Amino acid sequence: MSLYMLRRTGVYLFLSLAAFLSVFPFFWMAVGATNKSTEIITGKMTPGSNLVVNFQTLLSQVDLWRVFGNSFLIAIVSTILTLAVSSLAGYGFEIFRSRVRERIFQLLLLFLSIPFAALMVPLFVMISRAQLTNTFTAVILPTIASIFILFYFRQATKAFPSELRDAARVDGLKEWQIFLFVYMPTMRSTYAAATIIVFMNAWNNYLWPLIVLQTPENKTITLVISALTAAYTPDYGVILLTTVLATLPTLVIFFVLQRQFVQGMLGAVK
Amino acid sequence: MTRNVMRWTRTLAIALTGISMASVAAAAAELTVWCWDPNFNIPAMADAGARYTAAHPDTTFNINNVSQDEINQKLQTQLLAGVSDGLPDIVLIQDDNIQRFLQSFPGSFVPLSDSIDMSKFADYKVAAATYEGKSYSLPFDSGVTGLFYRSDYLEEAGYKPEDVQDITWNRLIEIGKDVLEKTGHQLIDMDYNDDGQIIMMMQSTGQWYLKDGNEPNIIDNPALKASLETFQAMAQSGLIKPVSDWTGYTGAFTSGEVAMVPQGVWITGTIKSMPDQAGKWRVAPLPALDGVDGATHYSNNGGSSWYVLASSEHQDEAIDFLKTVWAEDVDFYQGILVNQGAVGSLLAARDGDAYKASDPFFNDEPVWQNFSDWLAQVPAVDYGTFTPEARLAVRAQLPNIANGGDIDQALQAIDAQLRQQMQ
Amino acid sequence: MAQTRLDRNEQINGWAFVMPALVLLGIFMIYPILWSLWMSFQVGRGNNFSFGGLANIQRLANDALLVQALTNTIIFFIIQVPIMIVLALLFAVALNDATLRFRGLFRTILFLPCVTSLIAYSSLFKSMFSNDGIINQALMSLHLVSAPIPWLTDPFWAKVVIISAITWRWTGYNMIFYLAALQNVDKSIYEAARIDGIPGWARFWNITVPMLKPVILFTTILSTIGTLQLFDEINNITQGGPGNGTMTLSMYIYNLTFRMMPSFGYSATVSWVIVAIVAVLSIIQFMIARDRRRGA
Missing domain, CATH: 3.40.190.10 (Periplasmic binding protein-like II)
Structure with missing residues (x-):
């Protein structure tokens, strides 16, 4: 029993240390948002009184509501479309096997490793020929068929019990009905995890939106942060404040979806 | 034909989306x-x-x-x-x-x-x-250069403004050691990911990383070698405070940590951003390189x-x-x-009048007049095509040189990387 | 007869499910990939390019910087990926234990880093690890070091910063996958093992790891590709320096494209080096998997 206690204490110590390291930069970021740039670079650790000033500076430089609206629009539409298209394909590749599709899938995995910088120029030519530059469509379209999410869903589908599908077939459900009414509810936690990831990727996407979105009124919050960071004399107070603001939505999404995990776990314990 | 159609479509699109009204667009630019x-x-x-x-x-x-x-x-x-x-x-x-x-x-x-x-x-x-x-x-x-310095630190170490006027880098290193010993302030700060310091020293002799169009000018470039040696001497004597980015760089002198800033004139605004340091700063011409033909006090960054x-x-x-x-x-x-x-x-x-005015921040020196006099004497160099490549190659060797690495080997390495990238 | 109809149905359904993704990928990947392949046979500057045959491949052979970028990438890969995956696994297993107190809190906190944007967290780490930054101040006030550690100005320490940053940001991310997968593991297997008196670590190695194998494989492949494409962190923290000490393949491609004389042909060629590496790794992995299957 004492060995058990010892091991337990070890686990708690390990987790506490990891938790401290995880959370410290957030603390630093939040404190920084209330300090002046000069105080931040010299490592001031206590909350200051510059929050309002930082806020005013930020508001004088960017149309914050607009920028957030743009980011939300892009991230939400991307997430819905990506989850739909990629989970369909992940399911399709795993459930209905054929030699041709296996080959295609292996090829896709290889494509996943091509650095985006190599594809950016031709992609930009395509988008501009389609008269789509400076539109959100141009940001969203190339990201919908995400090989990575497709791959993720295929891996997750391996755990989808085939008995469920067989039973549904016996009940006379069509394949699309099985996907919609059996697969999707069963794989709730997979969808939840994928939502977090896709939303974050869309929200944080940088290089492609930078090239495609051209006018200030179409900028996303990530582009704003990068512009602030790349400034000649970066104002770290304003940067950290913007970082806090930009992190909040992904944090909320995460907290909301986390319940899905918790429910899944409770269900499994029962 | 297609081009016209496209242009027409775009005009139509602009008119439709109401971004700008055609009548206004025609007259105004x-x-x-x-x-x-x-x-x-x-x-x-x-x-x-x-x-x-x-x-x-x-x-x-x-x-x-x-x-x-x-x-x-x-x-x-x-x-x-x-x-x-x-x-x-x-x-x-x-x-x-x-x-x-x-x-x-x-x-x-x-x-x-x-x-x-x-x-x-x-x-x-x-x-x-x-x-x-x-x-x-x-x-x-x-980017005409000058040596911005804290006259109060210099005085504390027993030096007068004349002592840094038209001197060489070796002399500055001696002064720097004294200042460090007596005041505890390092001479300069520098980001080893930026070769601006090397460029300033080298260009003051009219040399550049490249010559005759696009021939690398690295191994047989006495000015570059002397610049790197000077940099190494300063680093090895503990006179350089290493920083990791621009904010750190400006922070080290606006906070009063280092004594001097050899830099292009555009840094003036940053230095003057600390009104409480008014009167403590002065500007001298850049020190000259020792033992290099054509060495001057004028350069650019x-x-x-x-x-x-x-x-x-x-x-x-x-x-x-x-x-x-x-x-x-x-x-x-x-x-x-x-x-x-x-x-x-x-x-x-x-x-113009503004150029003739003296600046109380810099002890009432006619700094602008000085800078424009120096500007006219900056040796012109041909940057050539591959300056970004050369700068990356030089930067790659700076940490090693600062730690006491062999300069000739570093020059070989710079030359090799530059030649490889020049394609 | 019925069998073939069923087969045809399977085929139709198989294609129907993957078609939307394939069409989109066909449009937005195939053309850019063909362009990039074609470009890798072109030499020249910017818009002034011409067919150069295998010139770019010859250039690869003499490119010392490419070798350094490759070496750095491999160092990051060998050191960082195992640390991260083992940590993520340990976290996931510890948090999956229903008897653990503050489980929800720990889980939330450990997830937190992966909600930050790459640019944001990179600049955060850069400011924390600067010479006078909070890390050095903390280490010095605890008397762990006597002089500030040159985190970002020394090639070795800069690598340490990059590895710490990536581990901080991505461990929770990997943990998500493991936790999600652990939910699909039947708890009764653990119960049976516990009753049989099999110790915790043996349960970990003999039950958890094999059950999570598909997900571990998945995250390993992702991390491999992620390391090969490591760019945002490098670009925002060190830009490949100091002394090329943190230059990675993707940073090098970016430099070739945007910082140096733009030679798109050569940067496309270097991109294909990454693809070739992944192809080789996949073949190795495939052969290992096949051998194991034979052995079993």
Whole structure:
């Protein structure tokens, strides 16, 4: 029993240390948002009184509501479309096997490793020929068929019990009905995890939106942060404040979806 | 044919989306400008724009804050894709970065020497943006260098301002050791990911990383070798405080940590951003390299110029604007000197009143007059095409040199990396 | 007869499910990939390029910087990926234990880093690890070091910073996958093992790891590709320096494209080096998997 206690204490110590390291930069970021740039670079650790000033500076430089609206629009539409298209394909590749599709899938995995910088120029030519530059469509379209999410869903589908599908077939459900009414509810936690990831990727996407979105009124919050960071004399107070603001939505999404995990776990314990 | 159709479609699209009304668009021109520093070139451009709009109410300006990295990314992607949608009319580009644009994307920039008399500007600025006999830039700020120093620290260590006037780097190192010992302040701070310090020392002798067009000038370049040796001596004596980025760099002297700042004149605004240090700063000419032929006290670091893109639909307005304000308005240059500390390259601007004024921040020295005198003596060098490659190769060796690495081996390594990248 | 109809149905359904993704990928990947392949046979500057045959491949052979970028990438890969995956697994297993107190709190906190944007967290780490930054101040006030550690100005320490940053940001991310997968593991297997007196670590190695194998494989492949494409962190923290000490393949490609004389042909060629590496790794992995299957 004492060995058990010892091991337990070890686990708690390990987790506490990891938790401290995880959370410290957030603390630093939040404190920084209330300090002046000069105080931040010299490592001031206590909350200051510059929050309002930082806020005013930020508001004088960017149309914050607009920028957030743009980011939300892009991230939400991307997430819905990506989850739909990629989970369909992940399911399709795993459930209905054929030699041709296996080959295609292996090829896709290889494509996943091509650095985006190599594809950016031709992609930009395509988008501009389609008269789509400076539109959100141009940001969203190339990201919908995400090989990575497709791959993720295929891996997750391996755990989808085939008995469920067989039973549904016996009940006379069509394949699309099985996907919609059996697969999707069963794989709730997979969808939840994928939502977090896709939303974050869309929200944080940088290089492609930078090239495609051209006018200030179409900028996303990530582009704003990068512009602030790349400034000649970066104002770290304003940067950290913007970082806090930009992190909040992904944090909320995460907290909301986390319940899905918790429910899944409770269900499994029962 | 297709081009016309496309243009027509676009006009229609613009009219439909109501971004701008056709009647207004026909008469008025809005010039879009990309530049990057909200404390420097952005307000300078805004001032120039306001002056032009006052005389030509139909021409307005839309000045965007776009960082240098973003300019590289967007301009290059679009020029290569052959897409001009969303490109600005006027763009600011750093002098040592322009040749690769001119050579990689011929025809993408408007040769301004066709309409503007380039002899009005400092030679070395014009040379930086000349390609196949034509000059493409409207030269803007100069990076003429000076040695900014804290006279109070110097005094504390027993030195007078005369002691740093027209000296050599070796002498400065001796002084630096004394200052460190007596006051605890290191001499300078430096980001080892930036070779500006090396460039300043080297260019003061009229040498550059490249010569005769595009031949690497590394191994048999005594000025570069002496610059690296000087840098190593300073680092090994503990006179350099290493920093990791620009904020750290400026922080080390605005906080009073280091005693001196050898830098281009554009750093003046940053130094003066600390009003409580007024009267403590002075400026001397840059120290000269020891034992190198052609060593002077005058050099350059940084500086950028304006370019008009060939894709601009308002080329005429853009050129006329640069010509009437940036190439003629001496009064305008006095304003940006006082407000932004911008030392322009228009030679006539030096005769204005602001340039003659003395500055109480710098102990009532006539700093601007000094800088413009030095400006005229900066040895001109040909940046060549592969300066970015050369700078990356030199930077790669700086940490090793600072730690006492062999200079000849470092030169070999720089030469090897540069030659490999020059293709 | 019925069998073939069923087969045909399977085929139709198989294609129907993957078609939307394939069409989109066909449009937005195939053309850019073909362009990039074609470009890798071109030499020249910017828009002035011409067919160069295998010139770019010859250039690869003499490129010392490419070798350094490759070496750095491999160092990051060998050190960082195992640390991260083992940590993520340990976290996931510890948090999956229903008897653990503050489980929800720990889980939330450990997830937190992966909600930050790459640019934001990179600049955060850069400011924390600067010479006078909070990390050095903390280490010095705890008397762990006597002089500030040159985190970002020394090639070795800069690598340490990059590895710490990536581990901080991505461990929770990997943990998500493991936790999600652990929910699909039947708890009764653990119960049976516990009753049989099999110790915790043996349960970990003999039950958890094999059950999570598909997910571990998945995250390993992702991390491999992620390391090969490591760019945002490098670009925002060190830009490949100091002394090329943190230059990675993707940073090098970016430099070739945007910082140096733009030679798109050569940067496309270097991109294909990454693809070739992944192809080789996949073949190795495939052969290992096959051998194991034979052995079993």
